[in-house]
Amino acid sequence: MGLKDNIIAQKATxxxxxxxxxxxLEAHFxxxxxxxxxxxxxxxxxxxxxxxxxxxxxDCDAHLINLNVTDRLTPEGEIIIDLRINHRNASSVARSxxxxxxxxIQTSSEDGDLHQEVAAGxxxxxxxxxxx
Numbered sequence: 490m491g492l493k494d495n496i497i498a499q500k501a502t503x504x505x506x507x508x509x510x511x512x513x514l515e516a517h518f519x520x521x522x523x524x525x526x527x528x529x530x531x532x533x534x535x536x537x538x539x540x541x542x543x544x545x546x547x548d549c550d551a552h553l554i555n556l557n558v559t560d561r562l563t564p565e566g567e568i569i570i571d572l573r574i575n576h577r578n579a580s581s582v583a584r585s586x587x588x589x590x591x592x593x594i595q596t597s598s599e600d601g602d603l604h605q606e607v608a609a610g611x612x613x614x615x616x617x618x619x620x621x
Contacts, residue, residue, distance in 0.1 A: 524575055524576065525554060525573055525598075526573070526574055526576055526579035526582075526596060527571065527572065527579075527595075527596070527598075528571075528573075528574065528579050528582065528583060528593060528595065528596050529569055529570070529571050529572075529593075529595040530542075530569070530572065530591040530592060530594060531563050531567040531568065531570070531591070531592045531594055532567055532590070532591050533567050533568070536590060537558070537568060537570070541589055542556060542570070542572065542586070542589070542591065543556070545582070545585045545586045545588070545589040545591070546572070546574055546582055546585070546586070548585050549576070549581045549582045549585050551574045551575055551576045551581075551582050552574065552575045553572065553573075553574060554573040554574060554575055555571070555572065556570065556572055557570065557571045557572075558570050563594075567592070578598075579596040579597075579598070580596070583596055
């Protein structure tokens with residue numbers, strides 16, 4: 490019995506040290522991917538189904554990279570789920586999730602500002618070519 494108690498104490502110590510590393514853990518569980526978007530959706534606990542969410546994402550020819558149920562709640566008491574998909578534009582997936590009955594709270598791209606910089610650079614190159 491003494492050894493088992495020590496294992497439980499060691500696990501408790503590990504979990505308490507993990508709580509201190511939360512930002513590092515987020516980077517570990519959500520590594521940066523170039524071709525990816527994040528979505529936050531909400532639903533009531535009784536309506537939550539990971540397989541339905543995956544089907545809604547796959548209906549748009551996208552792959553679900555991460556699915557995390559958070560401890561956050563909406564003012565209505567719905568749970569918030571964070572998703573990451575392998576498409577830069579998450580609008581079609583957002584529409585699909587809404588058809589399945591989920592509320593889309595937020596969408597964002599992994600490299601949001603990079604798209605604007607690339608587009609601005611290409612427009613500048615086009616304008617330079619047109620002036621020649």
